[in-house]
Each structure stands twice: as structure tokens, then as C-alpha cells.
């Protein structure tokens with residue numbers, strides 16, 4: 001685990017070298033967090049397809065499937081087996097990674 | 098500034114695709130020491146991201162991973178990844194390469210590849226390994242079977258929250274890491290810098306990469322790979338299982354309008370391979386290949402093509418003039434059949450793959466080694482009839498697609514001859 005003091009010094013030095021974190025990047029991360037939260041919340045009420053998640057989270061279909069891929073990779077949601085044109089996704093149970 | 102790291106070997110191999118890996122192994126197994134320099138964070142080149150290979154349909158990573166592991170564990174091979182060759186000078190019988198190790202912003206010796214940094218990092222990025230269809234974090238291990246299993250941080254996307262450093266059990270995050278110079282001395286050089294596919298933006302008639310369901314063949318490889326972005330074949334605009342898929346052949350080769358008049362040799366075969374694999378994953382999908390003529394030149398390739406036809410894949414001899422899309426992002430192809438007398442028609446599909454051609458991965462003449470390029474930027478051989486590896490630069494050999502488009506079996510054979518020529522040359526020094 002990093003020494004808190006050493007870490008703070010490194011981050012301070014980094015701010016001096018590179019200037020502050022750009023606002024656009026902060027906004028992008030905030031939007032990412034909001035989108036992921038909205039998708040996970042929507043899945044709280046049962047399995048959904050990417051277009052259904054897009055509607056629930058106010059995202060384009062393209063963005064929704066990208067977040068689904070991200071959340072799937074990082075173990076937050078899983079595929080629901082089944083047929084149909086649009087596969088459904090569900091929250092991943094327990095603490096599985 | 099750190100002291101320059103110095104490495105002295107018999108042969109320097111530039112590029113670690115299948116050709117670079119194989120020539121490094123061949124030389125090292127004969128007792129020569131080798132340094133292999135790769136610009137990407139992992140060795141393996143294009144082949145490690147393929148799904149299966151034609152015509153055997155063997156799993157690509159099952160063939161590549163053991164070679165990657167052999168290279169990285171070989172006592173006579175030094176591997177430098179995420180490193181660029183900035184210049185190579187020849188003085189007398191010795192080559193001196195100036196190489197830069199790019200910072201990963203971690204202590205590579207201490208890292209235990211636990212991925213805790215990646216798990217806690219809050220910033221998502223499009224994952225270029227998945228051709229943008231999947232996501233990675235600002236600090237992440239490039240892909241599941243990457244070698245080495247070391248994360249790379251992209252500082253331009255870092256919000257400096259420090260979460261990775263706090264999560265790392267080995268205290269190995271180094272936000273202030275700098276590029277490190279390396280000097281490599283060698284007696285011979287093997288160029289194996291491979292290829293890139295023609296860019297999606299090459300042809301404005303095909304949508305310039307802006308139509309979400311018109312994708313590259315590398316993206317299709319990732320859709321078909323077991324570790325792909327969605328874990329199954331879906332289209333990127335909305336996550337739908339595509340019911341109608343089309344291939345546009347020669348979408349970046351044999352096309353003077355984009356400066357690539359040559360045939361890229363592998364596109365017919367990779368399209369047929371992908372079509373066969375798609376019909377396995379999506380048995381009810383309709384798959385069409387729009388082609389000028391099919392070039393199935395290798396051993397067993399014609400049989401492979403005939404199998405695809407027998408499986409119900411539609412081969413339509415037609416030129417595709419333009420691709421647009423409807424409001425649901427279904428690509429619409431304006432085609433002109435080359436057989437019969439019908440006029441142009443418009444056909445709708447749900448996913449389209451552009452069979453892009455192969456262009457040089459690096460301008461090898463920029464190294465200043467006395468090698469020459471052919472008209473299309475690939476490395477020219479001194480005399481193709483005499484050797485498939487000897488270039489115009491003394492002590493400089495070429496292996497794989499760096500010499501021009503070819504498939505994996507040919508690249509492997511080439512790699513063997515480059516290693517043999519290099520060994521011969523070094524013996525005579």
C-alpha cells in the first residue's frame with residue numbers, strides 16, 4: 001500500500017508538472033459514473049437489453065452497449081442466457097469479479 | 098536522468114508479431130543471443146488478437162501464446178515491450194540501436210500483475226485492443242493473455258485520484274516515471290514490423306468509419322474471439338444479434354483511387370474464415386460476400402472456399418459502389434453485379450465488414466540501414482530468386498508482412514529463412 005505522504009507528494013509534483021486535471025476530463029468521468037449508475041439501477045428491476053438500458057439511462061444505443069461491455073468486463077453484470085435479437089443482461093450476484 | 102541501459106546481443110529483432118517471435122526463437126535455439134523490441138505493451142503482434150486461423154480453424158491464441166511464452170522465458174532472448182527503436186546506426190560490423198522504453202508508470206520489477214490498480218481506477222477508455230468496442234481503464238493490463246502481464250497507465254486520461262497507488266499491494270505506481278533510453282548493440286538486424294490494415298477512413302464512399310455497423314475485419318476477429326468485447330457476436334450500434342451480415346472484398350486493396358493497387362493476399366481467406374465462423378455462431382444468419390474474384394492460393398484454401406459455399410454462404414460477384422445507412426444504422430450497399438445484366442441495386446444488411454488490405458506497419462527505410470522499399474512501402478529484397486530474407490542493407494534481414502502481404506504460414510517460413518540468413522551472416526563476420 002502506498003505511503004500516504006509519498007503519494008500526496010507525487011500527485012502534487014504531477015500537478016506542478018502537468019497543470020490541473022482538465023475540466024473536460026473531470027466532466028467525462030462524472031458522465032461515465034452517472035451512466036454506469038443508471039444502468040446498474042435499471043438492472044435492479046430485472047434483466048434488460050442494451051436498447052432498454054439506453055432508454056432507462058438516457059444514453060444512445062451505441063453508448064449503452066459500450067457501457068454494457070465495460071460493466072460486463074469488470075464483473076458488474078452478466079449475460080442472461082436466451083434467444084432473441086437483443087440479449088438481456090442482469091446484475092452479477094454476490095461479490096463475483 | 099537514469100544511466101543508459103546497455104544490451105549487447107548477436108541479433109536485434111524489431112517487431113514481435115509471429116514473424117519476429119519465430120525468428121527470435123530460431124536464432125536463440127541455435128545459441129545466438131537476441132533482443133526483440135516491440136512498440137506495443139505486449140508481444141504477439143496481430144496474430145494474438147485473431148480468433149481462429151484459416152484454413153485449419155485452429156485457435157489463434159493457442160498457437161501464438163506458447164510462442165510468446167517461449168520468447169519471454171528464453172534464456173538467450175531479451176524482450177523489450179512498449180519500446181520504440183528511434184534510430185539504428187551501423188559502425189563497422191556492429192549495429193547500435195537507440196531505443197526508448199516508454200513509461201508504464203509502474204515499477205515493472207515489483208508488479209505482481211494482481212490488477213488491483215485496474216479494478217479501482219474510475220476512468221473508462223475505449224479499448225483499442227477490442228477496436229473500441231470494449232472498454233479498459235486508464236491503468237490496465239492490455240489484454241487477458243498479454244505478455245508481459247504489466248499494466249500501462251495513460252496519464253492524459255488520469256484524474257490523479259491516487260486510487261491505483263492506494264490499492265497496489267506492492268507500492269509500485271510511479272506517477273513521475275520518465276522514458277528510459279536503452280542502447281542495443283548487435284551484429285545483425287531482423288526487421289519484422291508487419292502491417293496495419295488500411296484505415297476505415299480510406300474510402301469516403303464507405304462511410305469514413307462513421308457508420309457504426311460498418312466495421313473492420315479486426316473488429317470482426319474480436320467479435321468472434323472467445324474473450325471478445327461482448328462475449329458473443331453482436332453489432333456495435335445497439336447490441337443486436339445481426340441476422341444479415343455482408344463482406345465487402347477489396348475494400349482497401351486493388352484500388353488505385355486510394356493508392357493501393359496491389360492484392361493484399363489474405364483478405365479473401367480471412368473473410369471466408371470469418372463467414373464460416375459466423376455461420377457457426379449465428380446459424381440462422383444470412384451471410385453474403387461481395388467479391389471481384391476469389392484468390393484462394395494456398396494449400397487447402399480452395400477446399401476451404403468450397404466448404405464455405407457448401408455451408409450456404411452467398412458469394413455475389415459484385416462491386417460495391419457506396420455504403421450508407423438507414424435510421425436504424427442498418428448499412429445499405431449500392432451494388433453492381435458483375436454477372437448478368439441487371440443495373441445497380443441497393444441491398445440492406447445489419448452488419449457489414451470491410452475486407453481491408455494490408456499496408457506497411459512501419460517505414461523500415463527510416464531506420465537508415467540501407468534497406469530499400471518497394472513502390473508500396475514494403476521492404477524490398479535484394480534478389481527474391483536467391484533469398485526471401487536478404488535486403489539491400491548488409492546484415493539486415495526481413496521477415497513476415499514487412500516484405501509485403503502474406504499469411505501466417507508464409508510469415509513463419511520467412512521467419513525461419515531470416516533467422517538462417519542472419520546466422521549465416523554472423524558466422525562469416
Ligand SMILES: Cc1cc2nc3c(=O)[nH]c(=O)nc-3n(C[C@H](O)[C@H](O)[C@H](O)COP(=O)(O)OP(=O)(O)OC[C@H]3O[C@@H](n4cnc5c(N)ncnc54)[C@H](O)[C@@H]3O)c2cc1C
Pocket residue numbers: 111112113114115116117134135136137140141142143144147149150151152180181182289290291292293294314315318363367370458459496497498499503504505506508
Ligand atoms: C483481419 C485479418 C485476419 C487474418 N486472419 C488470418 C488467418 O486466419 N490466417 C493467416 O494465415 N493469416 C491471417 N491474417 C494475416 C496475418 O495476420 C499475418 O500474416 C501475420 O499476422 C503477419 O505477422 P507479422 O509478424 O509479419 O506482422 P505483425 O503481426 O503486424 O507484427 C508486427 C509487429 O511489429 C510491431 N512494430 C511495428 N512497427 C514497429 C516499430 N517501429 N518498432 C517496434 N515494433 C514495431 C507491431 O506492433 C507488431 O507487434 C489475417 C489478417 C487480417 C488483417
